[in-house]
Amino acid sequence: MHPHHPTPDKEAIALLPEFERLGLDRISLVSTGAQAMAAREQLLAAKAWGFDTESKPTFKVGEQSDGPHVLQLSTAERAWVFQLHEPECRAIAADLLAQGGIVKAGFGLGDDRKRIVHKLGIEPQGILELNTIFRERGYRKDMGVKGAVAVLFGQRFIKSKKAATSNWANARLSEAQLVYAANDAYAAIRVWQALGA
Template sequence: HRATRSAAATGNPPSGHFELAMTKRKRKAPEEDGVLPGPPPKKVRVEGADALVQQVFPSYPEGFPRDAPKGDELNALMQLDFRGKVHLVTGANEGNVDWTALNSAKVLGFDTETRPVFQKGLMPNPTALIQLATEDEVWIFQLLPVVGVSEVTKKRLQAVLSSSAVKVGVGLHEDYRDLCRHHFPSMKSASGVVDLQDIVRPYGLRSTGLRALAAMFLCRRIAKAQQMSNWGNAQLTQAQIWYAAVDAWAGWKLYGVMRSLFEESEQWAPPRRLLITDG
């Protein structure tokens, strides 16, 4: 426990690793672009009270909590660990990116990092990082000047992000909106987008952030120590790099588990085409 809590306090990866066993079964092909999530939960009148409407939630998988653990219960969980390859991509080494692997991936965990704004009323800073994850590799692209990737690489990134490959994560509309505002002004839509929150929205869960979902469906804890760090630094720390990699890979891992649990439900939220607005 001491080692685990120390890792949580510093944001550094723990010494141990884990593998989450999953039952393999035949997968359906991703739905075509433009298909919206399933119908909303039904509403029925409560007997004896015509004016009162009660929400009726779909059947929920047995053995999984409807709320994330907190406090000591959360701290007792093993920390989520990624033990694949992490590629930090800058303008100096962008020629080494394996675009074949990225372009051929059927599912990509997707996340971004932005230098936080601590003063109320200020506009958000430009997106500093894009993270893309497969089962055993994560690419972290630095976007800001001085060390950031070139416009050529940004165009290739835009092609990946707007393609039909499934991109999974949490809060993706905001991520896409901010990327388009500062880096990809010509990208107005993206195909194959799956926000993990949409998958569980019909079930009335109390918490649906990435860390809550990881605790509920992976039984793992995601460290938050680096969340508010300076992502605009040209030289990222090892703790920042590890944090960014885990955040993107967690989306990839969660999608596999949640798909096995919810895909047969009428409420399943398939990949869809996202229209990117500035609102």
Template sequence: MPTVELPEQYTRAFTKEEINALPLKRWNGPVEIVRTEGQRDKAVKELRNDPLLGFDTETRPVFKKGRKPNLPSLLQLATAECVYLFQLNLLPMDNGLLELLADPAVIKTGVAVRDDICGLRKLTDFTPGGFVDLSDISASTGMQTHGLRNMAANLLGFRISKTAQCSNWAKDNLARAQVAYAATDAWVSRELYLAMKELELL
């Protein structure tokens, strides 16, 4: 990994007030909600056309102490043109999707991806390939914050909403706010990778 001396604007920790003062952005492009086998097959084919995918998952939160974590309900993969939301409680991860997640030639980039991969492997075991954890890169370069929201402030100059984070991701019909939140997280993950590449951190 290249050793680059980053300017302070990229390494310093932003306060909550500073982040809240930044412009709010979200993904405004097309979103495909994948609920059927036909939609899954079409989505995987389209995802194969982009060698860099933003990656994230969403899991219904547990509010009672001592209860086991829930399994992931949503898998998000973002290309340059579209974000695909796979509803894993309605559709198994097969017919090309697992192969995509295992393919080392396709970069899947996100924050704290180990936890996401661990959750996905509890649904269907696979050997992950091509994953890049942006948190590891930010930590190795002296950045003070490693979460998606803080990294967006540092590297992209805007803030993203986290209001839907603790909502019920296991619902069959996701709310508009959930769709926007999930799509934005995957899109931002891809944008952060590109920003880090521009700064020669990759």
């Protein structure tokens, strides 16, 4: 039996210093085939990526999301935010996710995986659900990025509710959306490194 570790609650996390997020200078927006090829080259040099997706929120009952609309991949140095509406960009994003031998680490990925299979027509390889590692190490069920950053770094991960529920299908993403999306993936790769997983 693993020891049971408590996870800091919201109040405790609120008191922690802020986790240093990637700024726009270290975030690349990828919306064309040429940008995707350049991103691919840099990403393939890494052995693991932080990984997440964003989909336009659905508000009506029974409304199906046609997401993901955005795919984020990050190394510990920089992040790439792929917009998936352009066919060539989407094809390269699908190819990256199908690459074996590269860990794609993130939180709460079950839904992302299903949507990727549906939208991109590939089975993503090397997906690592970070919550599973925390569970194996005796933490409660789902850690999530905020809990993980608090436990491993003693820091508070800021997530903007407004950006989270914004329209990810927009042709032009706002700076707030880029920072939000990129840092979800960036925090995941930092957590993966810290876990030595």
